[in-house]
Amino acid sequence: MNKQNTKIVLDTSIFVNPDSRQFFGKSPREALVGFIKIIKTKNNLSCYIPPSVYQELIKFTKELPADKDILIKKKSPASYQDSIPALLFYEFIDETRARINKGLRITEKYTRQGLKKEDNREAAQELIQSARQEYRIALREGILDSKEDFDLILVAKELEAYLATSDKGLIKWAQKLGIICLSAEELKSLIFNPRS
Amino acid sequence: MNKQNTKIVLDTSIFVNPDSRQFFGKSPREALVGFIKIIKTKNNLSCYIPPSVYQELIKFTKELPADKDILIKKKSPASYQDSIPALLFYEFIDETRARINKGLRITEKYTRQGLKKEDNREAAQELIQSARQEYRIALREGILDSKEDFDLILVAKELEAYLATSDKGLIKWAQKLGIICLSAEELKSLIFNPRS
Numbered sequence: 001m002n003k004q005n006t007k008i009v010l011d012t013s014i015f016v017n018p019d020s021r022q023f024f025g026k027s028p029r030e031a032l033v034g035f036i037k038i039i040k041t042k043n044n045l046s047c048y049i050p051p052s053v054y055q056e057l058i059k060f061t062k063e064l065p066a067d068k069d070i071l072i073k074k075k076s077p078a079s080y081q082d083s084i085p086a087l088l089f090y091e092f093i094d095e096t097r098a099r100i101n102k103g104l105r106i107t108e109k110y111t112r113q114g115l116k117k118e119d120n121r122e123a124a125q126e127l128i129q130s131a132r133q134e135y136r137i138a139l140r141e142g143i144l145d146s147k148e149d150f151d152l153i154l155v156a157k158e159l160e161a162y163l164a165t166s167d168k169g170l171i172k173w174a175q176k177l178g179i180i181c182l183s184a185e186e187l188k189s190l191i192f193n194p195r196s
Numbered sequence: 197m198n199k200q201n202t203k204i205v206l207d208t209s210i211f212v213n214p215d216s217r218q219f220f221g222k223s224p225r226e227a228l229v230g231f232i233k234i235i236k237t238k239n240n241l242s243c244y245i246p247p248s249v250y251q252e253l254i255k256f257t258k259e260l261p262a263d264k265d266i267l268i269k270k271k272s273p274a275s276y277q278d279s280i281p282a283l284l285f286y287e288f289i290d291e292t293r294a295r296i297n298k299g300l301r302i303t304e305k306y307t308r309q310g311l312k313k314e315d316n317r318e319a320a321q322e323l324i325q326s327a328r329q330e331y332r333i334a335l336r337e338g339i340l341d342s343k344e345d346f347d348l349i350l351v352a353k354e355l356e357a358y359l360a361t362s363d364k365g366l367i368k369w370a371q372k373l374g375i376i377c378l379s380a381e382e383l384k385s386l387i388f389n390p391r392s
Contacts, residue, residue: 084280086279089284089346090343104335113307113310114306114313115310115313132300145296150282154282
């Protein structure tokens with residue numbers, strides 16, 4: 001990547017997560033509009049977003065400046081042509097298997113806790129709530145769990161671009177393919193100081 | 197594949213599953229020994245097994261004829277070189293996600309059932325038992341859930357070989373890569389009538 005053309009693939013998390021979007025605006029919409037305003041003045045930046053991720057993003061931001069589609073190009077991965085290393089798939093199978101085992105332990109644990117507790121509405125709500133939370137953390141956090149995430153990885157790989165995201169699962173799997181990930185803070189600093 | 201050289205990659209299920217092994221012998225050991233005896237007389241057959249799967253197999257069969265290693269070659273996939281289509285990974289992510297969601301529903305269901313049942317030893321055992329079973333079916337059946345399974349697929353792909361297995365998950369994912377799968381019955385019929 002030279003100074004003339006820094007490519008960045010954008011994830012929704014940059015504009016949606018409160019910790020991330022603060023670098024560009026207060027609300028998701030403000031953050032995205034703010035970002036578009038900045039990149040309008042930067043000729044050495046090319047921004048991309050997979051169409052699937054764009055669909056997610058506009059749920060949060062609604063109406064947008066008309067020039068957004070030129071400034072942030074909708075690029076899908078060539079998924080019918082792309083391939084990935086078999087080793088990545090091995091790791092994914094392995095991680096999925098470990099998580100599924102954890103999920104079973106959680107199911108057993110909460111079934112047992114259910115048996116021990118009295119059956120009233122509050123107890124039930126509380127127990128189900130905490131079962132859900134524990135299950136979600138064990139099975140979803142830090143995992144690549146959507147097609148949209150994989151779109152981002154493939155597009156970043158294909159374009160040899162940076163991937164701007166604050167999603168931990170995405171970062172972990174993107175890094176396995178040698179993709180450089182940027183936090184919102186790093187993205188902002190790169191835009192204003194594009195030396196790489 | 198010509199008559200001179202029919203390549204077959206062998207899964208443990210062929211010799212271990214009762215429904216499969218009946219075509220070659222009564223016990224896993226008898227089935228494997230029986231199979232080795234047959235292929236000894238067939239010059240047009242090359243049989244392979246990934247080392248990881250071989251380790252599984254010998255847990256069931258123990259001592260084996262000394263010539264087994266020549267007749268069934270231990271072949272690992274070139275996993276550091278191999279790649280797989282991105283689309284396969286998409287499908288796997290999607291299926292995993294759907295199954296993980298199902299698992300959460302099962303966790304909730306059994307937590308609720310726990311609350312409703314009285315806490316005695318028999319009830320607990322019964323409930324945990326059926327939670328386990330339901331979870332396993334929802335999250336594991338028909339999924340590619342081990343490195344050994346993926347070894348089989350990669351070796352079969354690499355060698356352009358048949359894959360002999362009765363594992364439904366394995367068959368489903370191997371077929372996505374164009375691998376021809378053989379049941380134990382089909383394997384037996386191919387050995388005695390190798391016209392393809």
